[in-house]
Amino acid sequence: MSREIHAALVIAVCALVTLALRALPFVCFGGKRGMPQRIVRLGSVLPPAIMAALVVYCLKGVPYGTVREGACQLIAAAAVVALHVWKRSTLLSIGAGTALYMILIRL
Amino acid sequence: MQRNHDRLRALRLTLPVMCGYLFLGTAFGAVLAQAGFGPVWALAASTLVYAGSLQFVLVPMMAAGTSLLTVALTALMVNVRHLFYGLSYIERFSRMGRLHPYMIFSLTDETYSVFCGLPGEESDGVMVRIALYDQLYWVAGSIVGALLASSLPVDLTGIDFSMTALFIVICVERARERGSRLAMAVGAACALVSLALLGPERFLAPALAVTALVLTAADVVGKEAAA
Numbered sequence: 001m002s003r004e005i006h007a008a009l010v011i012a013v014c015a016l017v018t019l020a021l022r023a024l025p026f027v028c029f030g031g032k033r034g035m036p037q038r039i040v041r042l043g044s045v046l047p048p049a050i051m052a053a054l055v056v057y058c059l060k061g062v063p064y065g066t067v068r069e070g071a072c073q074l075i076a077a078a079a080v081v082a083l084h085v086w087k088r089s090t091l092l093s094i095g096a097g098t099a100l101y102m103i104l105i106r107l
Numbered sequence: 108m109q110r111n112h113d114r115l116r117a118l119r120l121t122l123p124v125m126c127g128y129l130f131l132g133t134a135f136g137a138v139l140a141q142a143g144f145g146p147v148w149a150l151a152a153s154t155l156v157y158a159g160s161l162q163f164v165l166v167p168m169m170a171a172g173t174s175l176l177t178v179a180l181t182a183l184m185v186n187v188r189h190l191f192y193g194l195s196y197i198e199r200f201s202r203m204g205r206l207h208p209y210m211i212f213s214l215t216d217e218t219y220s221v222f223c224g225l226p227g228e229e230s231d232g233v234m235v236r237i238a239l240y241d242q243l244y245w246v247a248g249s250i251v252g253a254l255l256a257s258s259l260p261v262d263l264t265g266i267d268f269s270m271t272a273l274f275i276v277i278c279v280e281r282a283r284e285r286g287s288r289l290a291m292a293v294g295a296a297c298a299l300v301s302l303a304l305l306g307p308e309r310f311l312a313p314a315l316a317v318t319a320l321v322l323t324a325a326d327v328v329g330k331e332a333a334a
Contacts, residue, residue: 010165014178025191043187045290052298091130093272094130098134101268
């Protein structure tokens with residue numbers, strides 16, 4: 001399979017899954033039926049768990065790459081946390097954290 | 108008259124989203140371009156998928172030729188929260204006739220939060236413009252980012268760290284809620300164990316699936332214990 005076709009399929013799959021997820025409540029619960037309580041509870045607890053797993057995913061190279069590269073990622077990640085706890089500005093935390101990482105890997 | 112009023116009102120209500128989406132969209136476009144996929148791909152992804160976190164995660168999957176099954180599973184887990192956004196708006200959207208499908212399609216985190224923040228009932232004209240403008244900001248940012256990254260003689264290596272930063276920021280924000288902290292610990296633990304067992308290439312989809320299973324099991328056990 002060529003790179004372009006695979007890439008197009010990745011977008012298509014993501015689009016379809018996302019649309020299905022967004023449409024499901026309207027399809028299933030469009031009437032008077034409510035959503036089961038278990039699903040509602042999971043709905044509040046699953047997203048943060050997934051986000052944490054995704055952070056691990058982003059930093060997955062740390063145990064397997066060079067110490068230098070791992071250090072760059074961890075330092076920049078710590079900076080993002082610190083900045084956000086301090087100022088709570090999404091733009092600042094992401095912007096400055098990314099800039100810091102880009103500088104560190106060039107040192 | 109009414110149209111201009113609706114346009115201005117929607118613009119005013121989406122101003123914070125505009126800042127966020129233009130910035131993040133540009134980052135996404137740049138990350139995508141760095142991976143070797145230009146502005147047309149940015150346009151396609153932002154128009155068809157229109158989901159920030161997932162769009163960032165799909166870039167490495169596109170670059171690495173990841174199996175479509177893994178892509179589907181990842182998309183499912185990353186975007187499962189969208190299932191719940193629609194719940195609050197079933198009734199409101201059903202009154203919007205032909206616009207109904209687009210309103211459902213375009214319900215992202217930010218658009219959802221704008222709707223939640225509305226002081227009262229808004230006209231269809233305002234609602235659909237909120238959704239539309241939000242997507243326009245995102246698409247515009249993505250194309251600009253992809254164009255800049257492709258054409259500027261600047262080396263943007265490392266810009267993909269913006270995805271890491273984004274997810275960390277979301278976690279820090281959610282960590283303010285006590286229930287979320289435990290959930291995040293579970294998610295991180297499942298991911299770390301999965302990473303150790305399966306290695307960096309294969310661990311994500313199993314990690315997400317196990318996280319969902321563990322949380323469901325905990326919920327079942329918790330309910331049984333309470334009964």
